[in-house]
Amino acid sequence: MEKLNNIHPGEVLKAEFLDPMGLTAYKLAKAIFIPQNRLSEIIHGKRSISVDTALRFSKFFGTSPKFWLGLQMDYDLEEKKPEISAEIQEIKAFQE
Amino acid sequence: MEKLNNIHPGEVLKAEFLDPMGLTAYKLAKAIFIPQNRLSEIIHGKRSISVDTALRFSKFFGTSPKFWLGLQMDYDLEEKKPEISAEIQEIKAFQE
């Protein structure tokens, strides 16, 4: 199930980092020592930002790793919410 | 590789929520419609807080889902950092 208007981290990577910086996925892959397909799949939303990837982006771009994992978290939450909303609604909040 | 002094989210769940609230893992599992072993394994640090689990905790405890996923993120980062620190150090920050 693909939620509309939910930007995945790969879009941010491409639009906010690679393109403005004049960088290719090929160059980035070499620079952070990962295979090219990892980046290709991230950019096309087929793979998530893992802790490993976040740490590498972090060092290269000078961002925090949580920035990248936060983007992923936001995306995953938005994707998952509608899938399980029916069951979530059945959950009663704890009464202290 | 198990980093010392890194608290996993299961510890927080037990020490900061279940115990103070007089709740058992059994009751929580029933309340949020998940199998008991899922909670048992989380509490013992053998399983991570997934998006699904975070959304359920969120509704039941009245916290944000990001609170739980944030704990997991912090834990995962601390665990992973030492594993790949050598390779990360070889990454050169991008020069604009």
Place this chain on the structure above:
DNA sequence: AAGTTTACTTACGTCAAACATAAGTAATTG
């Protein structure tokens, strides 16, 4: 013009981990 490097994508097999089911034990409650 031929060859090397850059650039990207897709196919494929592996492995780790999140999942549910189920079974087992023990303590508590009716």
Place this chain on the structure above:
DNA sequence: CAATTACTTATGTTTGACGTAAGTAAACTT
């Protein structure tokens, strides 16, 4: 003493992140 509560561990399935590799094409080098 039977049912429920409570917890743990074993087992099998599926998903997804991983690397390797191969394919195509464009842009440089020589």
